[in-house]
Each structure stands twice: as C-alpha cells, then as structure tokens.
Amino acid sequence: MKHLYLTEEHEMFRTALRKFLEKEAVPYFDQWEREHRVPREFWRKLGAQGYLGPSVPEEYGGAGVDFSYSVVIGEELERVGSGLTGIGLHNDIVLPYLLSYGSEAQKKKWLPGCVTGDIITAIAMTEPGAGSDLAGVRTTAVRDGDTYILNGQKTFITNGIASDLVLVVCKTDPHANPPHRGMSLIWVERGTPGFERGRQLEKVGQHSQDTAELFFDNCRVPASNLLGEEGKGFQYLTEKLQQERLVVAIAAQTSAEETLKETIAYVKQRKAFGQPISKFQNTRFTIAELATKIELGRAFLDQLIARHIAGEDVVMQVSMAKYWHTDMVKEVVAACMQLHGGYGYMEEYKVARRYRDVPVMSIYAGTNEIMKTIIAKSLGL
The missing domain is CATH 2.40.110.10 (Butyryl-CoA Dehydrogenase, subunit A, domain 2)
Structure with a gap:
C-alpha cells in the first residue's frame, strides 16, 4: 500500500536507514536483549547519521523535517525489535516538549547533544x-x-x-x-x-x-x-499525548506486519504430513484473516498520520488507533506463534520475542481502557 504522506525522498531515506540498521543493529540485537541494554555507542552512531531528533531545527544541529521522517525511523527500528522503543521516545515524545515549550536557553543547552546522542532523554x-x-x-x-x-x-x-x-x-x-x-x-x-x-x-x-x-x-x-x-504541566501533557499514542499505534502496526511476513515465509517451508503447512486450509484462512486486519489497520493509520502531520486535532481517532492496533497486534502475534507450532515457543524464532514484547503496548501511553474513555467522551457520552 502506498503511504499517503511519503515521497520518493522518504523511500531513499528508508533504504539508507535499513542498510544502516542491518549493519549496526541487527547483528547485535540478540546480545543487547541478553545484556538488557542498548549501548550508548549505538545512540551516537544514530546521531552521526541524522537519525536522532530529525524534527530539531538546523540551528540546533537537526534536520528540521516533519513527523513523516520520524514515522520511517520508528517503523524501521520496530522491525529490528521493540527493545529499541526508547529511541522513538527520545525522538518523538520527549524532544517535542523541549521544542514546543522550552526556553531558548534550554534549547541551546540540550538540543545539540540530543541530536548527537550525547544526551539521552526520558x-x-x-x-x-x-x-x-x-x-x-x-x-x-x-x-x-x-x-x-x-x-x-x-x-x-x-x-x-x-x-x-x-x-x-x-x-x-x-x-x-x-x-x-x-x-x-x-x-x-x-x-x-x-x-x-x-x-x-x-x-x-x-x-x-x-x-x-x-x-x-x-x-x-x-x-x-x-x-x-x-x-501548565497537565496542559502540555495533554497537547503532546496525541503524538505519543500515535507512535505506539505505528509500532503495533509495524510489529504485526513484520510478524505476518515472517510467518508466511515459515509456513511455506515448514512441512507436515508430506506438504508445506501453507497448503492446509486452516493455515491459509488464518493468514488471510490476519492479512486483512493488517491491511485495514494500515489504511486507517496512514490517513491518521497524514492528518496529524497536517496539524489536525485527531485525539479521538488516535485513541481509537492506539487501542485497536495494540489489541490487533496481540491477536496477530498469538496466531502466528500457533502457526509456528513448538518452534514458535523457541527463542531462536522472532515470533517468540514478539509474543513477549507486544502486550505492554496496550498498557503504556495510557491503557486501552483509558483510550475507550476518551473515545466515549469525544462522542458526547
């Protein structure tokens, strides 16, 4: 599906970022998971390539681009693994507070280091x-x-x-x-x-x-x-939570897409009863159902991202996306693990890690129950 907000320049940016991650992150990610940390050297490498604080204006060392580039970065990081979520938090959740409400002295003091990776935020x-x-x-x-x-x-x-x-x-x-x-x-x-x-x-x-x-x-x-x-802290939080929740929905959608892609490849090569398990009706119907949900999710999310970039107030719709996508990814990953059989429960398969990683998406950035409360209130209930 063609994204509504992406251009050829974005695709070139994605290609370069993916090559960077395949070299600097993918080979080491399992080790980072075991060590329970993402090394600061990796943050600095991201900064050197312009992947930290892309929305930061050029005068403070950033590229000054819009949220669409953050979407590309977030998607590519999620494809590596959900354990890189802190980078998206730095880029798209914390730095916007400094950019929108920070004094000039605060911006000059901290933004350059945030762009290089010398300052990590929370x-x-x-x-x-x-x-x-x-x-x-x-x-x-x-x-x-x-x-x-x-x-x-x-x-x-x-x-x-x-x-x-x-x-x-x-x-x-x-x-x-x-x-x-x-x-x-x-x-x-x-x-x-x-x-x-x-x-x-x-x-x-x-x-x-x-x-x-x-x-x-x-x-x-x-x-x-x-x-x-x-x-005015509560006011500032309210104004920025729309983007935070959208970031979570994007991660959930990306995780679902990646997990299904890996599962399709697996069922094509895994054999049972003398044929690939992709030939069985249960497998085919399950994957067809998951693919449909993922496609529908992408369509809703892409138009929502475009509206957010345009500056529209889409709090209700973002709340819908945050709750629906994070519930959807849990369903997708669980079904994909089942299609992997016993191998899906083994750490060597990515679906096992996804199964552990995605449940918290429905909890952080406001629980899905809170999202439903916001939706109901927006509907005048």
Missing part, C-alpha cells in the same frame, strides 16, 4: 500510585529562591538508566483544586544531587530497553529548568 510520569491518573502524581517541586526542591518517586521509566536528561512530572502546587492545575514539568540532569536511579526493572519483554525506578530526595534544580510556565 520522561518521568508514572509513580507507584499514579499511572493513567496523571493528576494523582505525588512528586513535589517546592520553589526555594532560584531553585526547585524535588521529592518523590517514579517507576516504569523508559530510558531510566541511560538517560542524561529527565522531564519530571510534578506538583508545584499540591493544594491546587482541581489537582491538575498544580502540575508542572521540570528538567532534571544526570548527576544532580538528590537524584538517584533505582534498579533496572525486569520486564516480561522488551528486554534491551532499560526501564527503571527514579528517586528524588531533596533534589535541588535551577528554577530555569522549569519547562514553560508553572502550573
């Missing part, structure tokens, strides 16, 4: 007692002269170990009513006294992606690290 939203309910965060930032003093705990933070710059969701006014009006976003740099990383969390899947706990104990940061205006 966003710290979730807490042990607050996930989808962002207004319920308890981390506080108290103004003291020209500094803020942060206290609190975060968990499930993507890039939590590797990050050099963390955007922390906190309460600068814990007594605000309603609570979300007291929320702010503050940048905390690696090495700041009082900022400690907890353990790297052991997840069911996405092993090469580091996920961690973060602790702030009287962590004092300059007041100039406040992003935008105090008390």
Whole structure:
C-alpha cells in the first residue's frame, strides 16, 4: 500500500536507514536483549547519521523535517525489535516538549547533544500510585529562591538508566483544586544531587530497553529548568499525548506486519504430513484473516498520520488507533506463534520475542481502557 504522506525522498531515506540498521543493529540485537541494554555507542552512531531528533531545527544541529521522517525511523527500528522503543521516545515524545515549550536557553543547552546522542532523554510520569491518573502524581517541586526542591518517586521509566536528561512530572502546587492545575514539568540532569536511579526493572519483554525506578530526595534544580510556565504541566501533557499514542499505534502496526511476513515465509517451508503447512486450509484462512486486519489497520493509520502531520486535532481517532492496533497486534502475534507450532515457543524464532514484547503496548501511553474513555467522551457520552 502506498503511504499517503511519503515521497520518493522518504523511500531513499528508508533504504539508507535499513542498510544502516542491518549493519549496526541487527547483528547485535540478540546480545543487547541478553545484556538488557542498548549501548550508548549505538545512540551516537544514530546521531552521526541524522537519525536522532530529525524534527530539531538546523540551528540546533537537526534536520528540521516533519513527523513523516520520524514515522520511517520508528517503523524501521520496530522491525529490528521493540527493545529499541526508547529511541522513538527520545525522538518523538520527549524532544517535542523541549521544542514546543522550552526556553531558548534550554534549547541551546540540550538540543545539540540530543541530536548527537550525547544526551539521552526520558520522561518521568508514572509513580507507584499514579499511572493513567496523571493528576494523582505525588512528586513535589517546592520553589526555594532560584531553585526547585524535588521529592518523590517514579517507576516504569523508559530510558531510566541511560538517560542524561529527565522531564519530571510534578506538583508545584499540591493544594491546587482541581489537582491538575498544580502540575508542572521540570528538567532534571544526570548527576544532580538528590537524584538517584533505582534498579533496572525486569520486564516480561522488551528486554534491551532499560526501564527503571527514579528517586528524588531533596533534589535541588535551577528554577530555569522549569519547562514553560508553572502550573501548565497537565496542559502540555495533554497537547503532546496525541503524538505519543500515535507512535505506539505505528509500532503495533509495524510489529504485526513484520510478524505476518515472517510467518508466511515459515509456513511455506515448514512441512507436515508430506506438504508445506501453507497448503492446509486452516493455515491459509488464518493468514488471510490476519492479512486483512493488517491491511485495514494500515489504511486507517496512514490517513491518521497524514492528518496529524497536517496539524489536525485527531485525539479521538488516535485513541481509537492506539487501542485497536495494540489489541490487533496481540491477536496477530498469538496466531502466528500457533502457526509456528513448538518452534514458535523457541527463542531462536522472532515470533517468540514478539509474543513477549507486544502486550505492554496496550498498557503504556495510557491503557486501552483509558483510550475507550476518551473515545466515549469525544462522542458526547
């Protein structure tokens, strides 16, 4: 299917990126999964080739291109493995906050390093007692002269170990009513006294992606690290979550496409009862059904990406995509594992890793139950 938002230039960009990943990522990805980390050298190699912060303006070292290039990067990284999701978070989730709301001093200080891979970013939203309910965060930032003093705990933070710059969701006014009006976003740099990383969390899947706990104990940061205006954190989060959820839907669609492609190749060569299992009606019907869902998913997603790039408000449709695509990929991967038989349960086959990696897509960036709540509200219910 021809993507609505891609040109010949994008295809050249994709070809170059795929060759780069086949050389610099694919041969090492299994090792990264075992070691539970993506090496910083790989980040710097991505930066050297222009694959970090593509939307960053040229004056700060980026290419200044639109979201369509991020889509290509995200798809190609997902084809390698979901454990590279932290790169997409850096490019398309954290950096847009800095680009949209950051001061000129903040942009000059951090954006060049974000483009080269010398600065890896993270966003710290979730807490042990607050996930989808962002207004319920308890981390506080108290103004003291020209500094803020942060206290609190975060968990499930993507890039939590590797990050050099963390955007922390906190309460600068814990007594605000309603609570979300007291929320702010503050940048905390690696090495700041009082900022400690907890353990790297052991997840069911996405092993090469580091996920961690973060602790702030009287962590004092300059007041100039406040992003935008105090008390507008919830507003900023709301404005940027559309793209974050779209990024997740794109990853889910790509994972489904790749898994089906690998499964079709497998059933053609795997024999049972004297013939390839692709000849059996059950196999053929199952694959036909999965291919249809994937094709329909791609059609919906592509027009949605085009509308997002055009600047349209598509919060309801993105919520639909985030919930539908992440449910769809779980169905596709489970069916493909079944078609692999016992081999599908073996780590040497990619479908086994996909089976572990994709379930969390329906949980992070807002659970699918929250997506349905947004959809219902948008429909006037």
